[in-house]
Amino acid sequence: MFICWVISIQLVSAQTHTRTTEADPQRYLALMLLNLTAPNDRGPEPDLIRTASQLGLNAVYITIPWDKVYYNSPTETPQWAKYDEQIKIATDLGMKVALRIHLGRYNTRINGFWNVADNQVSQSNQPLVSGYGDTFFGFDNQTLVNKGIDFVKETVNRYKHLQTENKLLYVSVTNTSTQEGEYPGGIILNGKEQSAAFDYSKSMIAGFQTWLQTNYKKIQRLNFLWGTSYKSFANATAPSTPWEPGDSFKQRAGKDWYIYRHIILKKYTEQMIAAVKSVNGNIKFVSDYGSVFDTQSAVRGTLGFRDLNEKSDGIKINDNLASHDHRWSVDILKSSAPANFITANELFVNAYFDNNAHLKQINENFEHGANVVAVVISATDQMSRSESFLRQAASNWLNKPLTPIIYNESVGYRLSAAVEKGGPLNVVYSEWAKRAYADPANPRPVRVNLDEDLLSPSYWDDATNYDPYVFRPVPMQIIPINKDFTYRLPMDTFSDVDGTIVRMDVGTLPSWLRYESGQLRGRPTALGDFRILVKGIDDEGGSAEAYLTVRVDERENTNKPPTVSSNFTNQLVAVSQPFTLTIPKGAFIDSDGQITNIEAGGLPSWLNFSNGVLSGTPASVGEYRIILKAYDNLTAFVETYFTIKVVEPQYLNSPPYASGTLPVKYAQLNMPFNYILPNGIFGDPDGYISSISLQNRPSWLDFSLNVFSGTPTEEGEYRLIVRAYDNSGAYVEIPFIIKVEIPRIRFELTRGGSKVDQQVLQPLAADDVLPASELPPLLNILAYGNFEFDEVAFDLNGPYRKKSKTSKFPYALYENASGFAPYIGRYTLTVTASKQDSAIISNSIQFSISYGDSVNITRDMEEWAFYPNPLEDILNIKLPVQQAATEIEYSLITVSGKRMQIPKSYVTVADDLANIDLTTLRVPAGIYFIRLEDKGSLLKQFKIFKK
Template identity: 30%
Template structure:
């Protein structure tokens, strides 16, 4: 056990943080009693408090060991803790009874100490303990043919959907068990990670049988090769592919991913179009996995903050991780945790990440205690300070669990407290300039030219934070307008009719028993709205206009941002049968991405003949309001509710959907200091709508 802890910690932070060295109690409640809140169309509401806490890897079998570490961190001054939940510890085999003893103990210890809690669900497993969840053939494979081994831990192929479904089941069960933390306002976020280094990515390193480590590209296993071939077949004829790649494949069965140079695998993705296509496909598989996990978490409770975790997004190993294009990887998440080595340019790192996430995203940077013998307190403190100054919400302290690192941990936390960093709210970053870079550029040249441009702009701006815009150009060039990979069933991109001047892009994000939601727009008419047509099992069931405003769409350059939609699920589909739901742009051949999706709903309860719908009552708790609006709604129990806040000019300030309302439904909206004056709140429940005016000052 001790050897595993040491090896995994080294993997996590030697290769996840210091890559420059290589080149640069609801727990027992039945789920049926937990209401499901759909993901808000705005980022999850954020507490402006800053947090700092240790990371518990949870490789111990005796809960008292990590309980004591949590207690020590709280005594030192931490106000949060990140607890890892390992799939192979809870379920050693598929036949095992779930063992939550260790995790439950850590959670209760954190609650007793008043710490905020973050949960990291790890769906990788020990190589010797796959437990029939997947087999050797479904394990990720390196370019040299060896199965993934990261300190005795491995991960399944993102292309093997049956194992992804098993992982989703575990994530769902875990979220249901600890959902009470969200209801009690104790939960900061939940992450799902898969790699041996406990990140959401492809592992960039590999252990040889003799124990030596080297950087490596993944995944070259059977499921991945087949999925890549099918993905290409959905886009090119074999003749066109050979012309594109300058190859001479005689049949599709001969088409395989490029391996590049094993001695320098980072160059693989920039050598030619073949390498670029391989990068795009790997990205799309990772993106699909992350979206699957986000949808699973949000399906339990849409108010839970979902945070993805990457080792890094700009250093030399990030190409192997498939995290260079992190903007699209995280478009549906509420935040990102990433790891900086102690000597990284933390201001640059924060600016890169902050600039390409949703406004108000929850950002966490990890400080690595593995280097405590060689890194000064001042160096550690500067990392914490600079990350907070450039917008971080939280700092995690990894590898400080051993007694030999405790003096450093205590001194670092005391220095942070003495500087008053936790007494300040999350920084509202004001930038002093803008630069940009392309995905193709960082794949080709790594980060050095971008860092140089950032430094020049940073100095010119008087050392203010910089907006660093990532342009994911390879997707427009090679990936048919950002279509996510569907390796199980590759489909040609629908082409607009030649008589219609349109260039559509959009997604069917959620199909649920209350509503169906997503967004779609026409690139050639960026401020116009699009009509979406829905079908079930091939039969049209209705249409709706995609004209709901979302700030993240506007910030992503999607015209005026009024391109989201919400379609009420018809009662005729609530019959305990599984239906295939699809959506397309009306009067066109463009099918929304992620369609079709499966839907199974129980029949809705019927009102008796003499009953009447309860009157919808909306109360503003405090009017005028300041930065937070509290709303109480009665008369909508069991129904979906839609909240929409707009200014007098019709601009949508905030919007939210609650799938199943309580008898007394309470919702809070953070309006921000930039919104002032008279606002309009519209609440829709069933066949009723209530409009309330409120004054924001």
């Protein structure tokens, strides 16, 4: 308890330290040492440092791994010698030193430090093992974070003299399997590295759920914004997309998950900063990342790098030779940072690139203002290959002090767009490049501004109470005078997207009418229309208004007033720009007459209504409530309203769009159905898709986090509407049809051969008899189902045998320009279709090809006719009628005279036709004789060629 208390006090006091203020004008070209070998392996590092100094490099970035200093146990004597030597060699040579304190541990050396259960967990529930074989605990595990802090402090205390001696460049703390300080981006499964997202550990999920409840307060509100149907926050899980981890952060749910991970990573980072600066507040701390702008950076959790590094002194990224623009990578880090902020890049020497490519990266990094370029070299042969570009870079740059970068142009982007669209590369890079390379011969720096909107308090505006809305306008009531009137206000007059309607209130009533327990009661004493205000109140006090008109007539009136068939969307309009809105046909309907007139009320002076069209140009900003009344042919009416909000053009939201349509999907009755909404089907030009909801959803279907799932209980066609909202509330919708059916497969007989020759001859059904004289020389068979299949297997048996599998549509027995000849006989066709996420469907039919009639299909065939020849598996022989019923013995004779008896089970006789199956005899290709005998007497012998 005492130790924990001391740590707590030190961390609190350390928070008073802020980033250092002095700027260092020196550029640094640093040798970067990963120190992957065991502590007792001195390795090539001392020689690499000496050679680097000879080539002109002026710094060394040295990794000090926790799992090498404390190799087996946290209580053993630490092994510092290797790192002490490297630091001494470097400082004796006059080089500055940067320290990378690496807290990841090799996965077999965590015992005594933490347990496997404490490791970060991927979206597929696999504990972290990646990169160089390291693993790491969760950022939210404070007990283990404190252990890491202890090692950081121990390391900094050991080498704090470097700061006093002005030999320390900076300190970083890393944790991933590739020695970076972020969420891991990969995992090793079955010996292979693959992309993965972290951390989905139980504690992170539980913390996320608590955080969601704190911010959303009601599960209904979360469901509305996420497009889910969770019963409680305990059911709300972190979004994950195993097929593409970066997609886990799309839409509102994904943004929430990104923000929560960001908060946890920031807290961890700032604890490491505090630990370093608690030893000496002047020590600079640099965050070491893979990147902050590529497609993996959402998975890393580093897209919001400005906020993450509010208290750090710099950022280092890995500037990939193959895919990064080295000028851009510096601009995005440096241009909006304080003058004293350290911008560092890593060059990983790669044998696939020549020295010019390596030199180009260093030159472009330094040209755009990088303070440090750290070159990863781990072997002496690498150093030898790198000599020319390192010597040239050191000579060109290290004697030139840094000067302030002047940005004449700028571009900007929002964090929300970067998270949604796979990083700023996909959002703003093209605009940056137009300016940076306007003169290709003279590229120039361009300021890149980042609006971290996801981290702004305004992000949570959407999580405040949504007022109710008029779901179904109250229909006019036409009642006779001097008769008792009772009317219960419909419960579906109002609806609430993030809560419930708790009550309805009414405004001023005529003297003859009262309101009790949701009912209007009274006896009218005067003729006329009485317009009554009705308010719907939600569970948080929000309200919406509607009007009910009660018309008192002289007598009973059976006319049914019009109704509203669809709600009107609120409109956002730009000031000084023309606006037009056409009232849709069918917006109002009348069940016993027709709509004769539509009126618009509450119009501002700039807005006109004529022939069902609202039009005008607003001159100033404002908000207007437009009332629409639709009359029937007996002057009964219904009214509804919507708002028009006029804003400055910069606040005008461009609505989302659909990039395509959804295919009709088939679901099996009483079988699980699953369909993932295609990635990228919706987009937004000036924001992001916040949520996706489903209209007309059947009770058996769930739609959550872009996945449709459920088990249909009855056949039918379900016409759904998928609606995508942007972060300003505008939406686009597309239809989605699900057909629930019992799986079926049907067949068509086609002409075989090339695609030019192929044509459908007829449907192929059970017991069909096909006259051979009417068939082409080659036949093929197509199979069609009412479902999409991953694979279709054909098995044709009879006078000819053919088995095949295909995944191409249309599914065909032969995919190539081939087919089978119309051999006489009876066939059995079995087709089995399968899909990964559904049951196997099989259909089997029998059909015949006839040389006679439908009863006797071999009637007109010549006796002892045999076919095919050459043959593959089946030989067919037309037996004389008198022989067909006898016990014929069949044998196969080779050209050398060897005789093999053909078992009776291999011979089938039907319609006077013997089908002899040679498949299981496994005879090789060649010439053979087929001998038929009756009680030892020769009946017939045939010479055949086996293919």
